[in-house]
Amino acid sequence: MDPFAHGFVQRAALGGALVAVLCGVVGTWVVVRGMAFLGEALAHGMLPGVALATVLGAPVLVGGALGAAVMSVGITALQRRGRLSYDTSIGLLFVAMLALGVIVVSHSGSFATDATTILFGDVLAIDETDLVLLAVATAVGIAAATAFHRPLVALAIDPRIAAVLDLGPRSARAVLVALVTLAVVASYQAVGSLLVVGLLLAPAVAAGPWTDRIPTRMVLAAVIGVASVVVGLLVSWHAATAAGASIAATAIAAAALSHAAHAALPTRRRASTPVPERSPCTTD
Template sequence: MTFLTEPFALEFVQRALIGGALVAVLCGVVGTWVVARGMAFLGEALGHGMLPGVALATVLGLPVLLGAGISATVMSLGIGALQRRARLSYDISIGLLFVAMLAAGVIVISHSGSFATDATAILFGDILAVSAADLVLLGWATGIGLAVAAAAHRPLVALALDARVAAVLGLGPRLAQAVLVGLVTLTVVASYRAVGSLLVVGLLIAPAVAASRWTSRLPSTMALASVFGVASVAIGLVLSWHAGTAAGASIALTAVAAAGASWLARVALTARTARTRSGSAVARA
């Protein structure tokens, strides 16, 4: 047990665990919708889309979170505008803005010679540096995200099943889509401090994929995805502590490994159940 509990004797690791758990719960709920809608690329694109705003905020001495929020919001609105005005498909709209925002961020960074370390923290996070103020922010973001997801549950379910049916039923698929994009934006912006803009996608997607193997209802998937996410945070921190690896990357890799293990366990259980039923049928015959 000492192997598992030793890291959490330190206060900064405790804060990392709490912050990571808040991120995991928010990602578990929002990620379930992302997986249901096949929008995994959006989370990755928004992670890159924050880069120019964060870079400009850092250079100008403004709050980094403000720059990240503005940049991600601009990208989210831009995706919707390209779909409506330019009649481009969803993935093409994301791809164009993905490249444009990433290029703009790199250009800003290239003009600031002292920005390399900050860029690394943005991309890969520093969960061990999470402060008490960060925990308050993550708490608010998680609370708001859960409240919005609960309030928009019916339109989001209809959107996940069939947008055309949602429109016929008057459930506002366009508004539901905007809410979902907003939830992904909130999750990525609020979480990048803990696990980085690139690695947040691991907690956004992998726990939801792992949970979907064992549940048939969305609320159950969200709950189980949150459990998988929190467990990934705890295990990732322990592995990072003892192996001397980057904490954020260790957490993301643990989450992806959990998704793979969940798939293998489900396949094995299904095969075993099939053999049992086949044996029972032969015995009865």
């Protein structure tokens, strides 16, 4: 545990923990709704905004947020007006935004350094300002998920049920996309745009076999995510590996171990006492 005696490692652990809590809440809905491709697309969709912010010297989180917002609005517009399927719309904008981001970065004078930071993050460079922003993002995400819990549950079951119950399926869908965008942008500093989906999905997948309740799954996913951050930082320090990649790999390993452990458990049989059948020849 010697690495945690250093201030920059402590800030990395705290920032990563905040990201893990937010991803645990949002990632649960992503897994339940089957929106993993959307999370991947938004992670790459913020690349042009991050690249422009890096070139112009602006805050990268602001640029990433703008890029992800443009991506989400573009997906909605193509789906509604272009009459394209959801995955087709995502696929087109996915490649377009990724290509635009690479073009912007390659045009700058420091391509290698900027590209490495953008793609894989730099969790060890988190400072006090980043911690404040991450704390605000996590609080906003938890508050929004709590306020829209019922509409999101109805949307996950069936959008028609949500409409019949007047729970606003369109509003719930917009909130869900906004939550995914928030989680992706907040996770950028920790694991970068390529690995953000691992931290968004893996803890929620790891929590899945152990509970059927969404709130419990969110809490368990957050705990697994925080543990993945701590273990990933320790592995990175002692093995001299990339911190963001170590965190993402640890989260994926936790998901694999969780499912393996659950599969190894003996099958639970219902404890019930059989009712003896009465013989037709028996008389009282």
